[in-house]
Amino acid sequence: xxxxxxxxxxxxxxxxxxxxxxxxxxxxxxxxxxxxxxxxxxxxxxxxxxxxxxxxxxxxxxxxxxxxxxxxxxxxxxxxxxxxxxxxxxxxxxxxxxxxxxxxxxxxxxxxxxxxxxxxxxxxxxxxxxxxxxxxxxxxxxxxxxxxxxxxxxxxxxxxxxxxxxxxxxxxxxxxxxxxxxxxxxxxxxxxxxxxxxxxxxxxxxxxxxxxxxxxxxxxxxxxxxxxxxxxxxxxxxxxxxxxxxxxxxxxxxxxxxxxxxxxxxxxxxxxxxxxxxxxxxxxxxxx
Amino acid sequence: xxxxxxxxxxxxxxxxxxxxxxxxxxxxxxxxxxxxxxxxxxxxxxxxxxxxxxxxxxxxxxxxxxxxxxxxxxxxxxxxxxxxxxxxxxxxxxxxxxxxxxxxxxxxxxxxxxxxxxxxxxxxxxxxxxxxxxxxxxxxxxxxxxxxxxxxxxxxxxxxxxxxxxxxxxxxxxxxxxxxxxxxxxxxxxxxxxxxxxxxxxxxxxxxxxxxxxxxxxxxxxxxxxxxxxxxxxxxxxxxxxxxxxxxxxxxxxxxxxxxxxxxxxxxxxxxxxxxxxxxxxxxxxxx
Numbered sequence: 001x002x003x004x005x006x007x008x009x010x011x012x013x014x015x016x017x018x019x020x021x022x023x024x025x026x027x028x029x030x031x032x033x034x035x036x037x038x039x040x041x042x043x044x045x046x047x048x049x050x051x052x053x054x055x056x057x058x059x060x061x062x063x064x065x066x067x068x069x070x071x072x073x074x075x076x077x078x079x080x081x082x083x084x085x086x087x088x089x090x091x092x093x094x095x096x097x098x099x100x101x102x103x104x105x106x107x108x109x110x111x112x113x114x115x116x117x118x119x120x121x122x123x124x125x126x127x128x129x130x131x132x133x134x135x136x137x138x139x140x141x142x143x144x145x146x147x148x149x150x151x152x153x154x155x156x157x158x159x160x161x162x163x164x165x166x167x168x169x170x171x172x173x174x175x176x177x178x179x180x181x182x183x184x185x186x187x188x189x190x191x192x193x194x195x196x197x198x199x200x201x202x203x204x205x206x207x208x209x210x211x212x213x214x215x216x217x218x219x220x221x222x223x224x225x226x227x228x229x230x231x232x233x234x235x236x237x238x239x240x241x242x243x244x245x246x247x248x249x250x251x252x253x254x255x256x257x258x259x260x261x262x263x264x265x266x267x268x269x270x271x272x273x274x275x276x277x278x279x280x281x282x283x284x285x286x287x288x
Numbered sequence: 289x290x291x292x293x294x295x296x297x298x299x300x301x302x303x304x305x306x307x308x309x310x311x312x313x314x315x316x317x318x319x320x321x322x323x324x325x326x327x328x329x330x331x332x333x334x335x336x337x338x339x340x341x342x343x344x345x346x347x348x349x350x351x352x353x354x355x356x357x358x359x360x361x362x363x364x365x366x367x368x369x370x371x372x373x374x375x376x377x378x379x380x381x382x383x384x385x386x387x388x389x390x391x392x393x394x395x396x397x398x399x400x401x402x403x404x405x406x407x408x409x410x411x412x413x414x415x416x417x418x419x420x421x422x423x424x425x426x427x428x429x430x431x432x433x434x435x436x437x438x439x440x441x442x443x444x445x446x447x448x449x450x451x452x453x454x455x456x457x458x459x460x461x462x463x464x465x466x467x468x469x470x471x472x473x474x475x476x477x478x479x480x481x482x483x484x485x486x487x488x489x490x491x492x493x494x495x496x497x498x499x500x501x502x503x504x505x506x507x508x509x510x511x512x513x514x515x516x517x518x519x520x521x522x523x524x525x526x527x528x529x530x531x532x533x534x535x536x537x538x539x540x541x542x543x544x545x546x547x548x549x550x551x552x553x554x555x556x557x558x559x560x561x562x563x564x565x566x567x568x569x570x571x572x573x574x575x576x
Contacts (some may be wrong), residue, residue, distance in 0.1 A: 106399050
């Protein structure tokens with residue numbers, strides 16, 4: 001089978017119209033490119049569940065609150081196309097910014113409350129941009145299922161809520177985070193790390209795992225858990241912690257006491273690179 | 289043919305699934321009920337262009353900035369059902385507020401700029417509520433075409449922009465305003481008018497028509513046109529003018545000089561009832 005490389009929404013409609021008419025389930029894997037094995041797992045999940053798999057590759061300008069981050073975001077289309085071919089993707093939608101935003105965007109999707117904390121607090125406008133572009137992509141591709149990684153837990157919660165609140169006819173599928181052997185979550189941003197920074201990077205997942213252990217051991221005081229988990233960072237002064245928080249998994253609100261399933265979430269800066277990660281945790285009373 | 293009366297989104301999917309699968313074009317006429325000949329014209333347009341016509345009847349709480357206005361809005365479902373039957377509508381979707389908002393809504397569609405003036409200025413949050421519910425209805429019904437009245441010109445501009453900005457796969461159809469013999473635009477709110485208020489109500493369209501004449505006569509100074517048009521209100525002191533403005537029809541921004549097609553738009557209070565209306569106007573240089 002050939003891999004379609006589509007750049008315009010008109011091409012998307014032309015290629016997908018007969019797929020829809022044939023009643024095939026379309027799976028969408030929205031990405032910003034710089035594809036890695038984490039994206040690969042999303043594609044594998046889509047491939048196993050859908051008749052037709054579309055990957056979108058679009059570095060979305062309206063979700064970057066810092067211009068330098070947008071400029072610096074890796075763009076590797078040729079390699080990405082080969083990557084998709086190797087994963088059995090049927091079509092890539094790689095629009096230009098002009099195709100996605102032919103005039104200044106007036107319409108934005110805002111998801112309140114879930115975006116108040118964590119990345120939403122430190123990246124103003126980020127989730128507005130994410131929700132808006134994801135809705136645009138869902139409307140363009142009209143997939144039956146769309147695949148997102150657990151690594152971006154707040155993004156996933158925001159998209160789930162948007163889909164539910166706006167009655168979008170799509171099933172959102174969550175796919176587990178893929179990690180390096182030392183635990184570092186795969187991310188397109190990892191390639192910005194120097195050798196020394198890369199050596200430090202697993203400290204984030206180490207802190208999260210420490211927190212997860214405390215939670216499953218039965219400790220419920222969130223402040224105590226966070227304080228103890230944050231000790232992992234003390235040995236690594238070049239790592240700057242942006243946030244380390246324990247939240248409920250649906251509303252993304254910080255909890256004071258861990259009595260239900262929670263997510264321990266963190267964001268750190270290592271040099272000029274920002275990394276995020278999270279783990280779902282069951283309190284001791286539930287996990288035993 | 290029987291008229292389906294649907295209350296849940298599950299029923300909507302059950303009834304519309306085979307219609308979509310058969311490749312029929314679904315036409316949606318979104319209303320808040322209290323149906324009148326203006327809605328009738330929307331239904332007629334949908335009936336003539338679509339294989340299957342759905343009318344939604346839902347008084348949307350999140351678009352009312354005043355609770356008393358929401359409480360007071362007329363609700364006449366039994367008569368509305370008969371009205372739809374007479375117009376050849378295939379299905380009515382009349383959900384409860386709980387069906388549309390099963391939990392507190394977190395997700396809102398915001399259309400910037402187009403909502404800065406006119407009704408957007410005087411009814412904070414109104415267009416956010418309108419855009420959000422219209423997108424929900426479009427996602428639930430998935431029509432090929434959706435019908436809106438020219439009377440609510442700013443609403444129409446907002447919905448057109450939302451559909452374009454979010455790549456919603458629907459064609460928005462604008463249907464001309466239906467008027468009483470004395471020029472008053474049909475509106476569900478007209479039934480709140482006392483006999484005396486009803487006698488005064490045509491003053492709004494009279495002012496707009498005066499402005500339209502001046503524009504087509506070649507006068508271009510918007511302030512002068514508005515000043516002259518507003519004289520219609522001087523004879524009727526119980527009428528309180530909320531706004532009288534001349535805007536460009538796409539962006540809904542006030543213009544200083546009428547050099548292209550514009551809309552003259554007005555909102556007035558007559559007693560406790562708020563009425564709006566508008567006319568498209570061509571400048572003298574274009575209309576001659």
